[in-house]
Amino acid sequence: MTVDPSPSRPQDPKPPFPYASEEVRVENAAAGVSLAGTLFRPARAGWSPAVLMLPGSGAQDRDVDLCGHRLFLVLADHLVRSGLVVLRLDDRGVGGSTGNKDECTHEDLLGDVRVALEFLSRHPSVDRDHVGLLGHSEGALLAAAASPRFPVAFLVLLACAAGRGEDLVHEQSEWISRVGGATPEQIAHERRMNESVFAVLKGRLPRDEARAAVKPLLSRALETWPGQPQAGEALPQIVEAMSQIVVAPAFRSLLSCDAAAYLRQVPCPTLALFGGLDLQVPAATHEPRLRAALAAAGNADATVERFPRLNHLFQTAQTGALEEYEEIEETMAPVVLERVATWIRSKTLRSR
Numbered sequence: 001m002t003v004d005p006s007p008s009r010p011q012d013p014k015p016p017f018p019y020a021s022e023e024v025r026v027e028n029a030a031a032g033v034s035l036a037g038t039l040f041r042p043a044r045a046g047w048s049p050a051v052l053m054l055p056g057s058g059a060q061d062r063d064v065d066l067c068g069h070r071l072f073l074v075l076a077d078h079l080v081r082s083g084l085v086v087l088r089l090d091d092r093g094v095g096g097s098t099g100n101k102d103e104c105t106h107e108d109l110l111g112d113v114r115v116a117l118e119f120l121s122r123h124p125s126v127d128r129d130h131v132g133l134l135g136h137s138e139g140a141l142l143a144a145a146a147s148p149r150f151p152v153a154f155l156v157l158l159a160c161a162a163g164r165g166e167d168l169v170h171e172q173s174e175w176i177s178r179v180g181g182a183t184p185e186q187i188a189h190e191r192r193m194n195e196s197v198f199a200v201l202k203g204r205l206p207r208d209e210a211r212a213a214v215k216p217l218l219s220r221a222l223e224t225w226p227g228q229p230q231a232g233e234a235l236p237q238i239v240e241a242m243s244q245i246v247v248a249p250a251f252r253s254l255l256s257c258d259a260a261a262y263l264r265q266v267p268c269p270t271l272a273l274f275g276g277l278d279l280q281v282p283a284a285t286h287e288p289r290l291r292a293a294l295a296a297a298g299n300a301d302a303t304v305e306r307f308p309r310l311n312h313l314f315q316t317a318q319t320g321a322l323e324e325y326e327e328i329e330e331t332m333a334p335v336v337l338e339r340v341a342t343w344i345r346s347k348t349l350r351s352r
Contacts, residue, residue, distance in 0.1 A: 008068055009069055009070070009074075010330075011331040012070060013074070018081065019043050019080045020043055021038060021041075023037075023038060024037050024087070028112055031099070032098075033097070033099040034097065034098045035089045036095055036097050037087060038062055038076075039085065040076055040077070040079075040086045041080065042084075047126060048125060048127060049132070049153075049344065049345075049349065050086070050126040051131070051132050051156070052087045052089075052113070052132075053076065053087065053135075054134065054142050054143050055072060055135075055137075056135075056138045056140075057138040057250070059094045060091050061091070061094050064136070066313065068326050069326075071332060074332055075337060075340070078338075078340075079340070082341035082344075082345060084341070084345075085125055085126050087119070087120055103250070104250055105249050105250070106142060108249075109142055113146045113150065117146075117150050129153065131151065133152055135156070135158065137160075137280065138161075141160065143156075143157060143160075144265075153268060153348065154271075154347045155269070155270040155271070156273075156340055156343070156344065157271070157290075158272075159278055159312055160259070161286055162260050162287075163258075163285070164258055164260075165253075165255045166198055166255050168254075168259075169194065170191060170194060171285060172281075173187075173190055173191070173194060174187055175279040175280075179279060185226040186225065189224070193217065193218070193221035196221075197217055197246055201252055201255060210247045211244070211247045214246060215239050222239065223235070260289060260293045264296045266302075267297070270299060271302075271305075271340065271343045272304045273340075274286065274305070274307070275310035275311050275317075276307060277308075277310060277318075277319065279322070280312040287304060303343065307335065311324065313332065314332045314336045316330055
């Protein structure tokens, strides 16, 4: 296992490590994609329950290195010390993996989930009857979507949205802008801009035509932004960058997804955790929707909990603002690390 010998955060794993680490490759032959990753396993002999970790939106490495924190590395270290096998993979196009995640729909990514689960079930250290998924943010959506399709023994959903993707983006924009000090006029203006752009994206125009259609909408919105109009040579570059993001398959797939539809089909034991200060997946709206969706699925083994002082990364925060992610020294609240490990053990080790 290779870890920076001078970690920048207190929770970064430090040697010696009481577990084994393997560099692995998972092949998605149907997609022509090769995924690189790391498998942690307990040092003791025998089979162990296993978990595949699924990161959120954007191209993430296996550690989920965000704002100076290695979120999945810290969580994986805690889980393997609790007796679990843990697999983390670089997203397509990141680290040692081929492909391009921005060009992927949810269906494409579910193909990667399938082959990774098959890889785990064949590994000699894994109890194939107890292989589960842990997803964060958009990764939680993928975990929910995968659970009725593939052999999945349990789910851990961290900051899982439970509504339409379009509504989620509107909520994120409003909450983040409000905490960032935006005026009501600016928030309303951003909403109108997004609605006009999303209307084009939902029309299923080919990428180049969609980009050509949204660029003037973005330009007009930025030029007339209340109190902060954009102009000058930088404006075309800003518009170009924004248009490239929104027309990519990854964004359009998120925009059109229905998370509640995924959750209404989840058949397996599920732990869903929310941060009360999360501005990216606000618990006030998504927790009750998720509870309702799992109830509609007839899922009798669902545990849903909210931690009032935690943000989207499950750090102990003051406001939940995105700027705090880097300022906070804590990578993930210990209470969440232990809650996840304890719950997985209760659903796997006991039944064994």
